[in-house]
Amino acid sequence: MKHLKRIMRNAMSWIKILFANLFITFGLLGMLLLTPPIAYSIYSLSFSEQTKKSSEDTRARLELYNGIEWASIHFAEFSKLPVTYFDYITWRMDDFEGETINISDGLRETYEPTNPTINADKYLFFGGSTTWGTGVNDDNTYPSIFAERLNTRVTNFGEPGYIARQSLSLLTNYLLANSSVDFSGRHVVFYDGVNDVAHRCRSEISGLGTGREQQIQSILSTKSNEKYSFAKLFEQLTQFLQAVTRKLGMAGASSIASENYKCSSDPRRAEEIARMLVETWQVASDLVTNRGGKFTAILQPVAFIGSADIEYLNLNSANDTALSMQYQAVYPLIRQLAADANIDFVDLTTAYDSCNNCYIDFCHVGPQAHQILVDNLVNSIN
Numbered sequence: 001m002k003h004l005k006r007i008m009r010n011a012m013s014w015i016k017i018l019f020a021n022l023f024i025t026f027g028l029l030g031m032l033l034l035t036p037p038i039a040y041s042i043y044s045l046s047f048s049e050q051t052k053k054s055s056e057d058t059r060a061r062l063e064l065y066n067g068i069e070w071a072s073i074h075f076a077e078f079s080k081l082p083v084t085y086f087d088y089i090t091w092r093m094d095d096f097e098g099e100t101i102n103i104s105d106g107l108r109e110t111y112e113p114t115n116p117t118i119n120a121d122k123y124l125f126f127g128g129s130t131t132w133g134t135g136v137n138d139d140n141t142y143p144s145i146f147a148e149r150l151n152t153r154v155t156n157f158g159e160p161g162y163i164a165r166q167s168l169s170l171l172t173n174y175l176l177a178n179s180s181v182d183f184s185g186r187h188v189v190f191y192d193g194v195n196d197v198a199h200r201c202r203s204e205i206s207g208l209g210t211g212r213e214q215q216i217q218s219i220l221s222t223k224s225n226e227k228y229s230f231a232k233l234f235e236q237l238t239q240f241l242q243a244v245t246r247k248l249g250m251a252g253a254s255s256i257a258s259e260n261y262k263c264s265s266d267p268r269r270a271e272e273i274a275r276m277l278v279e280t281w282q283v284a285s286d287l288v289t290n291r292g293g294k295f296t297a298i299l300q301p302v303a304f305i306g307s308a309d310i311e312y313l314n315l316n317s318a319n320d321t322a323l324s325m326q327y328q329a330v331y332p333l334i335r336q337l338a339a340d341a342n343i344d345f346v347d348l349t350t351a352y353d354s355c356n357n358c359y360i361d362f363c364h365v366g367p368q369a370h371q372i373l374v375d376n377l378v379n380s381i382n
Contacts, residue, residue, distance in 0.1 A: 056075065056076065056079055057075035057076075057078075057079065059075060059135065059360045059361060059364075060072040060074070060075045062312070062360055062366070063312070063357070064357035064358075064360070064366045064368060065366065068367070070099065070100045070137050073098075073099050073100050074099075074100040074101065074135070074136070074137055077096075077098040077099065077100055077101045078101065078134065081093050081094070081096055081101070081103075082094045082096075088169045088172075088173065089159075089166055089169045089170050089173065090166060091159070091161070092106045092159055093106065093159065093160070094106075099137075100136075100137035100138065101133075101137070101138065102138055107155065107156060107157065108132055108133055108138065108141060108143075108156045108158065109138045110138070110141065110143050110144045110147055110154050110155065110156045111138075111139065111143075111144040111145075111147040111148045111154070112147070112153070113147060113148070113151045113152065113153065115151075116151055116152050116153050117150070117151045117152055119185075120150065120151070120152040120153075121152065121185055121186060121187040121294065122152065122153045122154070122155070122185060122186050122187070123143070123146065123147070123152065123153070123154045123155070123186075123187050123188075123189060124154075124155050124157060124171075124174075124186060124187070124188045124189065125142075125143045125146075125154065125155070125156055125157060125158060125189045125191060126157045126158065126162075126167035126170065126171060126188065126189065126190050126191065126284075127157075127158045127162065127167065127190065127191035127192060127300070128158060128159065128160060128161060128162045128163070128191075128192070128194060128195040129158070129159075129160035129161065129162075129195075129363075129364060130142075130158070130191065130194065130300060130363060130364055130365065131143065131156065131157075131158030131191045132156065132158035132159055132160050133156070133158070134160060134364045135360045135364045135365060135366055136366065136367050136370060140367040140370055141156060141158075141370065142370040142373050142374055142377070143155075143156040143158070144156075145370055145371060145374045146374050146377055146378070149374055149378060150378065150382060157170055157171075157174070158191075161195060161199070162195060163192070163195045163196045163199055163200060163277075164190060164192040164196055164277050164280040164281065164284075165208060165276070165280050167190055167192070167284070168280050168283060168284050171188065171284055171287065171288075172287070175287065175291075180291065181291060182291060182292055183288055183291035183292050183293030184291075184292035184293060185293075186288075186293045186294070187293065187294040187295070187296070187381070188284065188288045188293060188294070188295045188296075189295075189296045189297075189298060189377075189381060190281055190284055190295075190296070190297045190298065191298045191300050192277060192281075192297070192298070192299070192300060193277070193299045193300045193302065193331065193334060193349075194300055194302050194363040196273060196276075196277045196330075197263070197273065197302075197326050197327055197330045197331070198323065198326070198363075200273050200276075201261045201262055201263035201264075201269070201270075201273060201326040201330065202260060202261060202262070203259065203260055203261060203262050208276070260319075260322065261322055261323070261325070261326050263325075263326045263329045263330050264322075264325035264326055264328070264329045267329075270326075270329040270330045270333060271333055273330055274330050274333035274334045274336075274337055275333075275337055277334055278297075278334060278337040278338050278341050278343075281295075281297035281338065281341070281343050281345070282341055282342065282343055284297075285297070285342075285343045285344070294344070295343065295344060296344045296345075296346060296380075296381045297338060297343050297344065297345050297346070298345075298346045298347075298348055298377075298380075298381075299331070299334055299335065299338065299345070299346070299347045299348060299349055300348060300349070300363075301348055301349050301350070301351050301352050301365075301373075302327055302331075302349070302362065302363050303315060303359045303361075303362045303363065304323070304324035304327045304328070304362065305327055305328075305331055305349045305350075306349055306350045306351075306352060306353050307350075307353045307354060308352040308353060308354065308355045308356075308358055308359060309354065309355065309356035310359050312356075313359060313360075313361065313362070315362055320362065323362065331349065335347055335349075344381075346380045346381065348373070348376055348380070351372060351373055351376045352365070352369055352372060355368075355369065355372065357369075358372065
């Protein structure tokens with residue numbers, strides 16, 4: 001009987017130890033899983049609304065915006081802009097009415113001359129966020145300045161994040177929707193380069209895809225039962241740790257370049273991206289010129305190319321260095337291939353050389369720079 005009691009006591013001890021270990025294990029696991037939302041909540045609560053507002057976008061406080069009252073309003077409005085998915089062109093910003101940003105039917109508001117010059121070409125500008133006008137109000141986008149300078153009608157088809165392939169799809173949609181067989185009197189301008197390199201040099205992108213292709217494919221390919229998998233369980237924690245690593249700068253430039261980007265280490269990928277951009281320009285040119293219009297492809301400036309004064313931007317993070325390596329690898333190839341193509345090509349990568357108040361980040365510019373850009377555009381394509 002005593003022996004049985006001793007066995008029972010030992011068994012209960014082992015059961016207690018087992019449950020204690022299970023409690024500790026699941027407690028630690030729970031703490032790990034709760035770390036991301038708790039950390040985010042503490043981070044959010046630690047900032048007052050005033051602090052949030054002042055830290056939303058430091059670009060508004062750059063010296064080049066001194067005396068420009070609309071700068072902080074512009075970046076505040078920009079942060080609130082919603083977007084909607086569309087087939088073929090992937091996304092467009094929704095219509096918006098603000099003090100510095102106005103969007104109607106998906107297009108940024110552009111200067112409209114009261115009495116445009118008779119028989120002047122109508123210009124259609126396509127491109128990414130620089131064409132759209134990130135960093136400036138409606139009146140200071142370069143399409144608006146160009147329209148006012150030449151007293152001609154201009155439509156701004158730019159969209160933040162767009163690569164040339166998306167602009168080609170947008171141009172195709174425009175042609176189909178308007179049954180535009182005759183394009184005489186219209187001049188189409190593609191202003192590209194920055195997004196084609198920054199987006200398409202990324203390691204996860206292949207072929208003709210955009211930066212959202214893999215994300216959408218991943219969502220669509222996830223089986224219903226996989227939402228209960230361990231990978232799904234730890235997904236938030238994994239993303240949190242990756243974000244902390246990036247924030248602390250624990251990855252060096254060479255590591256980021258090899259893990260996040262391909263072009264600087266893979267000459268074939270660099271050549272492929274340059275070739276696809278130029279061939280996209282060629283297709284767009286054929287669409288327009290075969291209908292009697294004019295077409296110009298422009299390789300846009302980027303802070304990593306040329307000799308603009310950008311010291312005030314402190315573009316010296318590991319990611320900045322890695323990104324610079326991609327432009328150094330691809331831009332010379334774009335110039336070479338475009339010069340040999342059957343298109344009207346303009347290289348404006350040196351447009352901001354010696355300028356000390358142009359860039360607000362590695363690719364976007366302020367109102368002063370857009371005046372310089374339009375000077376170059378008038379001389380190059382008018």
